[in-house]
Amino acid sequence: MSERSPRRIPEATVARLPIYLRSLLEVSEAGTATVSSERLAEMAGVNAAKVRKDLSYLGSYGTRGVGYDVEFLVYQIRRELGLTQDWPVVIAGLGNLGRALANYRNFGARGFHIVGLVDSDPGKVGDRIGDLSVRHIDELAALAAESHPAIGIIATPASVAQDVADRLVAAGVTSILNFAPAVLSVPDHVSLRKVDLSIELQILSFYQQQQQGHGVPGDDGDTPGGRVAS
Amino acid sequence: MSERSPRRIPEATVARLPIYLRSLLEVSEAGTATVSSERLAEMAGVNAAKVRKDLSYLGSYGTRGVGYDVEFLVYQIRRELGLTQDWPVVIAGLGNLGRALANYRNFGARGFHIVGLVDSDPGKVGDRIGDLSVRHIDELAALAAESHPAIGIIATPASVAQDVADRLVAAGVTSILNFAPAVLSVPDHVSLRKVDLSIELQILSFYQQQQQGHGVPGDDGDTPGGRVAS
Structure with missing residues (x-):
């Protein structure tokens, strides 16, 4: 376990790791070997700077102009989340x-x-x-x-x-x-x-109401927690 | 709708409003008329500064030394989320x-x-x-x-x-x-x-693994998204 970063990972980052993992598995299924922080950010509904910051807690920094190695990042996130054990x-x-x-x-x-x-x-x-x-x-x-x-x-x-x-x-x-x-x-x-299954409906309700005449949804590039538009 | 704040509400704030609402309804059921940002923060699993910032988007600032009026804040959040309509x-x-x-x-x-x-x-x-x-x-x-x-x-x-x-x-x-x-x-x-029902399990897995010998969970006071420890 000497590879494991000794840094404490913020709760908010922990909560986004499963979202990144889901996005990476989709990329992987499509046969893509590397992914940029911008693409991952888009898929996960956050901004690219946040993706880079979050992944830096795992000791993962990607390669400039290339991005992150998908399989290795999947492994790192699975290990960090404890998903490499049963x-x-x-x-x-x-x-x-x-x-x-x-x-x-x-x-x-x-x-x-x-x-x-x-x-x-x-x-x-x-x-x-x-x-x-x-x-x-x-x-x-x-x-x-x-x-x-x-x-x-x-x-x-x-x-x-x-x-x-x-x-x-x-x-x-x-x-x-x-x-x-x-x-x-x-x-x-x-x-x-x-888990409150009505939380997501309440968030949808906000955007539904916005559609009906209260302007455009706010977008700070920071959709939190397990559920993102896709 | 002239009361409505014209400010764009960040997505991350929108996603926390249902959590505050749930916490406020619990407070309300207990018969409490006012609630501090600290108490609300504790219930929602975020920090108090974030609660105050989030609620400021709704034009709600509370009263120093007293806190927020629970019923009015419930109304404001319900209105903002579009839950006052069916x-x-x-x-x-x-x-x-x-x-x-x-x-x-x-x-x-x-x-x-x-x-x-x-x-x-x-x-x-x-x-x-x-x-x-x-x-x-x-x-x-x-x-x-x-x-x-x-x-x-x-x-x-x-x-x-x-x-x-x-x-x-x-x-x-x-x-x-x-x-x-x-x-x-x-x-x-x-x-x-x-909604991915496995996301929460993955977050639990992280903390379970931490319990088993990788130090204490990170805590930046910022638990995102619809699901918080309670």
Whole structure:
């Protein structure tokens, strides 16, 4: 790991790395070996100076007049994000959203390996989804002892989300992605992120309203966070 | 609309407004009338100076030693984001993800009113989801003539997403939120945003890896985009 940059990477940069990675994989699929910061910036919806600054945290500076080596940059970002290792994931709550997530191909493609599905509904226990059967949430400890999930995804109703989070933590999960519309408490050693599927609609609403007669959208070249126009 | 600030709002600020709104609604539910920029910053995962700068674009400056009036700020953000009007939304693709989105309560709470559900699968046409029946996608033009959806959500497989986008545009939709893992082209007058549900997992992976022995997470007080630890 001596190659790894010792610099702390700002949160905002961390949040853009998956966007760069997605853009690079598209470039790579098109068979292109190098990419300029300008092209990457355009694809990721930020400005080129920000791309260069962000990538400098990874110790990646590109070559003047040539750009970045796509494959090497993919490797660097994957390594920095921890995607060169396999993360075992457990999904709690197998309603429509949980099922959609269990079938979501992008997870596997990014190194996330779903090792368990749990629900409290006896009507769902035993259902086959992909390669797995849904197990009762009371079996979470047993499941954790077998397959050691590091990451838990909560796709339950809000009313039970805290209880599920507590069970995931007790089972040894140290990162939680919460899709339930609930504010959760977890111990300090557990990372918690929340997804609100309505956020993007609200951003679209802004631009929709602008279209309808409030001038042009602002553009500081800095579209933050996981979702960009493409 | 003479109250409306004439300033262009940077994209990064627009993307944070829904996060502030969510935080303010939590504060409001707790019965608190005013909120400091520091508290709002903490809830939204950014720094206080950024909160004050962002809100200044809305012409909102708070009161020294008191903070911001919660209800008024909620109104200002909702107005700026266009959430004081009702947006008719059509969802294309009623697999698990489409069904989850059709049932997602946060949409209604933010002014998004689902007026149509379309799918190409005859096995799904006629299914009741909430108050609506799934219609065949060939009926999209008829549906649009009745209920004029402004926003289309694509929750189809990637292979048909471009065709569905073309149909939505032909039906008069001017904003598209794409959940399909596909790169879409739309005319210039159409706003397009893409959601990749694996982005948040990748960010979690970074912090998980950090926990496992690569020092502490970077923290520049600037967590971008729709999803913050809470």
